[in-house]
Each structure stands twice: as C-alpha cells, then as structure tokens.
Amino acid sequence: MPELTESVTFRHEDWYGEELADRHFVGCEFFEVDLTEAVTRGAVFTGCTFGNVLFNASRHQDSAFTRCVFKRCNFFEAQFIGCKMVGSTFVECQLRPLRVDGGDWSFVALPGADLRGAWLSGVRMREADLSGANLTDATVAGVDLSGAQLQKCRLGGADLRRSDLTALDPTTVERAGAMVDVEQAVVIAQALGFRVG
Template sequence: MTDVAEGQQFDYADFSGETWEDREFVSCSFVEADLSELSTRAVIFTDCDFTGVNLSFSKHSSSAFRNCHFERAHLNKIEIADCSLLGSVITNSRVRPMKIVDSDLSLTSIGGLDLSGVILRGCRLREANLADSDLTGADLTGSDLTGVRAIGTKLGQANLRGARIDPMLWLQAKVTDSLVDHGQAMEFAAAHGLNIGG
C-alpha cells in the first residue's frame, strides 16, 4: 500500500542517501532539503515545492515529479529513467551534468537554463518551454520535440537524430553544427523555403 503524505513540510530535512519506494507526496514542501544521493522507485511528487533543494547524485526510476517547482535547486549528476516531470518548472538551477532517458517532460519549463551537454534521450518534450536555454552538445536522440518553445534556444552540436521536430523549431532555434539525419535535413531546408530538386 502506498504511503501518502499531503501538505506536509520537510523544509531543511536531511534525507540524503535514503531509498524510497511506493510513496506519494502531494503539495509538500522540501525547501532547502538535502535529498542528495536519494534513490526513488515508484514515488510520486505532485505540486511540491523544491526551492533550494539538493538532489545532486540522486537516481529516480518509474517515479514522477508532476507540476513541481524547482528554483535554485541542485540537480547536477541526477539520473532519471522512465519518469514523468509533466508540467514542472525548473529555474535558476544547476542541472549539469544531467541524464534523463525515456521520460515525459511534456509542458515542462526549462527555459533559460544552461543544459549544455545534458542527456535527454528518448524523452517526450511536447510543448515544453526551452526558450533561451543552452543545449549546446546535448543528446536529444529519439526525443519528441513537437510544439516546443525554442526562441533563442541554442542547439549547436546537439544530437537531434531520430527526434520528432516541428518546422517552427528550425526557424526559432540556433542549430549550427547540430547532428541530424537525412529526413531532418530535408525538413530544415523546407522550413527555410528551399526547393530541393530531384
């Protein structure tokens, strides 16, 4: 049976190195809490406040951070797999290096962050806010980038092969030296009005 905590405050608490399974947190506060090296599996956080939290070196699988708020958070060296960050907002935070694979980041806001070199492989980023983020050299292979806000986004040298991309991204983001597949190269040309003859 899932252990549920609702509306509780865990501000400044020390949970470093712990392992959590089958737990749920709803509208809880983890302000300035130490969750470094935390390991979670099947743990759900909904509408939680992670302002100033330390989640560095933590690992999460089959868990969820839904509509959560991360500000001034330490998310470096975090590893996330098969998770959901649906609708969460991350601002003014340390996020690199970071590895997120096969996870749902739809409607997340990670605009204005230094995400250079991060791994976001096989992720769903539908309608996410990437505006003004630096994703130089990031690994986005196989990810779904449809509907993302990409004004001012830097994707130079990023690996975009196999990713689903709307024409608008090719017009909004800076993609110099990005790694793309043949189909994406054709889409880029079409988005810029090029007529490729046979």
C-alpha cells in the same frame, strides 16, 4: 497502497542516500532538503514545491514529479529514468550534467536553462518550453519535441538525431555543428522554404 503524505513542509532535512519507494507526496514543500545520492522508485510527487534542494547524484526510476516547481535546486549528475515530469517548472536550477532516459516531460518549463552537455534520450517533451535554453553539445536523441518552444535555443554541437524537430524554426536558434539525420534535414529545409525533390 503507497504511503500518502499531504501538505507537509520539510525544512533542513537530511535525506542523503535515502530510498523513497512507493511514496506519494501531494502539495508538500521541501526547502533546503539534502537528497544527494537518494533513490526514488515508483515515488509520486504531485503539485509539490522544491526550494534549494540538493538532488546531486540522485537516481529516479519510474517516479513522477507532476506540476511541481523546482527553485534554485541542484541536479548535478542526477538521473531520471522513465520518469513523468509533466507540467513541472524549473527556475534558476543547476542542471548539469543531467541525464534523462525515457519518460514524459511534456509541458515542462525550462526557459533559459543551462543544459550544456546534458543527455536527453527517448523522452517525450511535447510543448515543453525550452526557449533560450543552452543545449550546446547536448545529446537530444529520439526526443519528441512536437509543439515545443525552441526559439533562441543554443544547439551548437548538439546531437539531435531521431528527434521530432517539426516545431523548430532554424532561423531563430544557434545551430552551428548540430547533428541531424536525413529526414530531419528535409524538415529543416522545408521550414526554410525549400522544396525538396
């Protein structure tokens, strides 16, 4: 059984390089905690709040951060592999360069996020709020963006191949130089009112 911690507030803690495996935090608050180079494996954070937390160069594998709130946190070179982030919200966070491989980030709120050059691959982001996000030169490959909010997204130079773009209105985004595959090009043409024959 994972070790359970409920409704605890952590302030000014130094968890640099810590390994958190099979821990379960519910309704906890983390303020100015240093998780630089920390590793989580199978850890679960449910309904937690993170304020001014350093996630720099941290690595998270098969962990879950569901319905969490991240405020002014730094994710420089953080990696999330097979993680579940369903329903979490990011506010004024530093997210570059972020790497996400697989997992479920559905219903995540990232409005206006600076994700230039980010790597998002094979992740589910159904109904995610990416309105106004800057994904310039990002890799967004094989991502399920069905139902996502993408208005006013900046996608210039982004690699969007194999991603679900059915929710994309190409007239509301910056798209110069964005790369799509043939199937996506058909979807985009149809969204613009073209009949493809």
